[in-house]
Amino acid sequence: MKRKIPLLITFLVGVIIIISEFIPHKPFGQISGELEKWYLIIAGFAIILGQLSLFKVNLFKIRHRQKNWQFFILTLLSFILMVSIGIFWGTENHPGIFGNGETISNTIGTKPFDYLFDNVYQNLQATMFSLLAFFIASAAYRAFIARTLESSLLLVAAILVMLGNTSLGSALTGWLPESLKFLHLPRISEFIMKYPTTAGQRAIMIGAAFGIIGSSLRIILGIERSYLGGK
Amino acid sequence: MKKTILMLFLFSASLLFSQDIFFEAVDNPNDDGCAIQLRWDASNISSTKMNIERKDDGGEASLVQKVDKAEGEYMDGEDIKPSIEYVYCFSAWDENDQLIEKVESVVFAKAQWFNSEKISLLILALIITAAILFFIYSAKSGKELYIRKIAGLESIDESVGRATEMGRPILFIPGILDLDDMQTIAGLTILGKVAHKAAEYDAEIIVPVCRSMVLSTAKEVVKEAYLKAGRPDAYNPDSVFYLTDDQFGYVAGVDGIIMREKPAANFLMGAFYAESLILAETGFASGAIQTAGTAMPSQLPFFVVACDYTLIGEELFAASAYLSKEPNQLGSLKGQDLGKALFVILLAIGIVLEISGVHFLKDFLTVY
């Protein structure tokens, strides 16, 4: 029974959503709209579950003095700090329970929440994303090795696209006469991105789409149950 | 009397033919009867003010839209109900606020039982579904089905075994999207198999997640896997935990775990974006054996470079069937293959037809 009810719900909801794609008449269009609203509500409430888990796991590690337990104090402190100043003095357009915190705002220029958002959070995010540039460099260095004919082709294509996607490409081949413009690096790069790359990407997307259809059907029909923790 | 009638006829006919404004209100097709399409062309007159009003079932007129373009269309979807008479009135005034012309159009909104624009979608969906169901049925009846070897999935045992030997944990990341993405669900099905193996080998598994709904599902999956392996006592509820919804906050958290805990095996299965390479390169630097799987085409090259095994696109979705070896699951893979074959045929026919200047197939398959 514990397993059968979720399977039945999955089947019914799946079928209704598929039908509503083709039948705009009431009640199908309406039901799928209502189900979408339910999803939004559940997703909203589920956030609480996540926060509780964050607290529970971190508190456990601190209480039992697990390895690096100091880091977990920092996590919880940052969380509590952001939430409390948001509740106390609000954000840019919304007052908090203690009003707008004019005294603090006058000293630091903006509300404390916005101050931390602009000066700490934004920069931390940008830093993490920037790491990608460094990792791309080291991964490219390792990956683009001309071992075989295929990898040599990949290497040449990568260099052409890299050059073509920068101002350097325009500068290097900008002097080419009109009759040889097809050799202009930005054009070569655009061609590679537009045709061979797109063809490959589409093939993967189409394959994945069939995978999604197959998986969805398995789930709707109850053949695939491992997401419920079953076999 | 005859003369008067004739005069009236001529007058109304002259009115009709002198109409400078084109205005029509028609039912919006393929919907639930809650919208009316309005089209107008008033480019023959010089008007400074135009508007469209609506009378509901003989009631008071209300403004629908002030018109600022001489030619255009507008979709009225405010409080429209099916099978009720609506009278729309397009009025235009000159600079002296004198009414130039007023045109009326009567319409009923209708709810359709079938969206005819999606007929091609329905046909293709039915063919693919029928193919999948047929192969599931034939697999159930005992027909043996071949499935090619997928190295990434074969390596699960090796990875879990390595972690056990080294006494280090296994890290499993089910992507960064929520449960409404199929890749996350595919990732969670693989998590079940990995957790089952980890329970059998008595290896520790760590599952940091970045969505609350994924948290509860992942917990359930791991718990069931331990139960099925006969090791419910070894299940640690805190092994599955939530970090943050924030993309790069999550990456920072997971990178920290990789550097501190030094897992022996990393599994990255699900939907990934820009964080894919940051995670995979950190894992590479820590010396872990890495298996990744995603259907995100732009992230696949990163995984191929930095991971030992990569499940590409559909292989991620095939994992559950592949690992379970259940005939009805394998049957669905066969059905998918038939769908793909059909697609290739359609593609080839489409190319030939388009080159020959026949656009029938393209038009038929284009769905808006």
Add this chain to the structure above:
Amino acid sequence: MSENIKKKQIDRRWIFLLLFISVALPLIFVIGFPIETTENARLVYGLIEQTPKGSKVIISFDYDPASKPELHPMGKALMKHCFDRDIKVIVTALWPMGVQMAEDIYSDLKDNYPDKKYGEDYVNMGYKAGGIVTIQAMGKNFRDIFPQDMNGTSIDELPILDGINNFDNLGFVFALSAGDPGIKQWVQIAHDTFGRPVSGGVTGVSAPAVIPYVNQQQQLIGLLAGLKGAAEYELLTKTPGTATKGMDAQSVAHLIIIIFIIMGNINYWRNKKAEKKGVE
């Protein structure tokens, strides 16, 4: 992975250091490499140019500070272009931080456009969770999903939203997208389901996956890809900004990566030769 590749290669920390220098220096000492526009950027520009004055459009800010350097200049140039063409902008956000990103741009621009009024020419509807489900629901009933703007003003009191009940009366949807939910979902719902023109801007790293949507069916009308796309758009709208400035740094960084790739190959072949000799 081949052992040869793993061994005797440059320590990746050297790569990191050189890359850092190659990005930092051109930001300080501007070189001024020329920029050329691509067809995808011109398509985006054409879409805005062809949209009739007074049209209402949705710009969805689906990114956060992490991708600000790439997407923010696009957002700024685009909003400016819309204001110049008297196009009314309705801002939505599928990412919580997107709201702030849009406000950032609007507060930068509003002094230059004193005649543009909040609620008439521009409105920020705030963030909505739910991704694709939200877009789907917006297409069915916009007013249900956004009963008020981010300041709590009722949708009925905002003249810009008169007649906006779904996607029907919108000129186009433009998604500034750093991931999921983002441009893919807008294409799937706003274009594929509701038939509205969709265009967008994405980070450079996700561009290859989005470019297939720029096709004959016009699932996407043009695409601004990464910093280069932003710089191209700045060039087209004649408003050079941070993207144009950043192109020098990007160009030099790419050159450094290419040099490292060449060095990696030399190392590989040298190692291979040495291995062969060892065997002999």
